[in-house]
Amino acid sequence: MTGNKAVAYKGPGKVELIDIDYPTFELKDGPGVNPANVGRAVNHGVILKTVATNICGSDQHMVRGRTTAPPDLVLGHEITGEVVEVGRDVEFIKVGDLCSVPFNIACGRCRNCKERKTGICLNVNPDRPGSAYGYVDMGGWVGGQANYVLVPYADWNLLKFPDKDRAMEKILDLAMLSDIFPTGFHGAVSAGVGVGSTVYVAGAGPVGLAAATSAHLLGAAVVIVGDLNEDRLARARSFGCETVDLTKGGPAEQIEQILGVPEVDCGVDAVGFEARGHGHGKDAEEAPATVLNSLMDITAAGGALGIPGLYVTGDPGGIDEAAKKGALSLSLGTGWAKSLSFTTGQCPVMKYNRQLMMAILNDRVNIAKNVNAKAITLEEAPQGYAEFDAGAATKYVLNPNGYLS
Structure with a gap:
């Protein structure tokens, strides 16, 4: 045997x-x-x-x-x-x-x-x-x-x-x-990325970098990647992405410095339920809804969010009882008011x-x-x-x- x-x-x-x-x-x-x-x-x-x-x-x-x-x-x-x-x-x-x-x-x-x-x-x-x-x-x-x-x-x-x-x-x-390549690609496709799109990818881990790669493959004009980890941001810059260092504050003002407006056409969540708050350095506290809420803020009205980042129904380490069951404090009203679409789940x-x-x-x-x-x-x-x-x-x-x- x-x-x-x-x-x-x-x-x-x-x-x-x-x-x-x-x-x-x-x-x-x-x-x-x-x-x-x-x-x-x-x-x-x-x-x-x-x-x-x-x-x-x-x-x-x-x-x-x-x-x-x-x-x-x-x-x-x-x-x-x-x-x-x-x-x-x-x-x-x-x-x-x-x-x-x-x-x-x-x-x-x-x-x-x-x-x-x-x-x-x-x-x-x-x-x-x-x-x-x-x-x-x-x-x-x-x-x-x-x-x-x-x-x-x-x-x-x-x-x-x-x-x-x-x-x-x-x-x-x-x-x-x-x-990761199909998953990142699915995130970009479901966010509506096409020729000339401006795109924000939350997370510069492998799936986020795959989503950014996919956005370029789909014809995006500008791909911006945000993270708290400078080494991972440098990896994103190595193949032509703009980057947002979230230890220095939220994404909107940094996106505005890049694009001239504080919003993008398409948003991708490549972080998931272990997201951390921005602006607090590498010791930022966990805030599981922060990426989804910030994406709703910075994605233009009528746009879409691709959500390949993982969310679970059981998290023993969740920050509160709701998070332990996968229940997050989403600003769904923001998404509704802006007519945003969402695509979640396995690629x-x-x-x-x-x-x-x-x-x-x-x-x-x-x-x-x-x-x-x-x-x-x-x-x-x-x-x-x-x-x-x-x-x-x-x-x-x-x-x-x-x-x-």
Whole structure:
């Protein structure tokens, strides 16, 4: 039996490399697995040997203890891999194929999947619509920060790269197709970004930088990125963004210095529920509604907000009882008065990943450079998590099987 090591959540602030079972074509009981999913046959799945699997800010929320994730939950929903086994019902994906795995698990059969709403598939999570690998309350599908991982509904879920050698030349870029590049792109698209748009992206983490990259790809005239972290702002400036340093005050006055008016056409929230108030330096207190409220203030009437930043229904570390249930003090009246539209929820990765793959393969975009992707070993994952949590302007890409140089 082939060995399988994985990165697991052990408790607030702690991840460890553990030994887990090699995948089979059946969902077994384990940390976070919904009892209704135990024993579920996955003959429509494949087993991947992991090529790249990234550390995500959404993982970091769990590792900080800000969700109800159980100990020993295997992490990792950003997966790229090579097929080493196929289930008996898989028809089109073959052993040896190199593929990107959308972080949303989708069946391809339900009403939502047929309407391209793959982030809210009805058949993969008994608790609620929508699922993901290695994530709390998502059905219990084992995460991909491991040597090997099971991918269900493989013919539907996997994006096969057309040429393996060509793909390996750009593998760090292609590794971003599983989540952050489509997620950032979805944030920009749902904010209405187009040719000539002025755009404000709240948050200069990897998703925010991916949203800014996407805004440029969509033809924006000016892309402004705001954050409290100067290293991350410098990363945004490195590919042509204007920046707003929120340690020096709110975004409106700084946007006015850039554009001549204190508003933008399109706003993107790439921060989520662990947002902090601006103007108070690096020790700014948590204020979970501050980004959404400031975006409503600075987005022009009739505009739109794309909200790829994560919001949860259960946050043990919330600042008050309301926040612990995901209830925020939103100035919805501002949004209503300005006729703003809002798009929230998981990005439906399959809606965008093939187009973004083609942009990467044909040198239209350098997403790995823009987010400062860095390959590290599986054993270095705890250090990568710690550095990312401390604010490193880096997208850590785990390299479990030595595919990455």
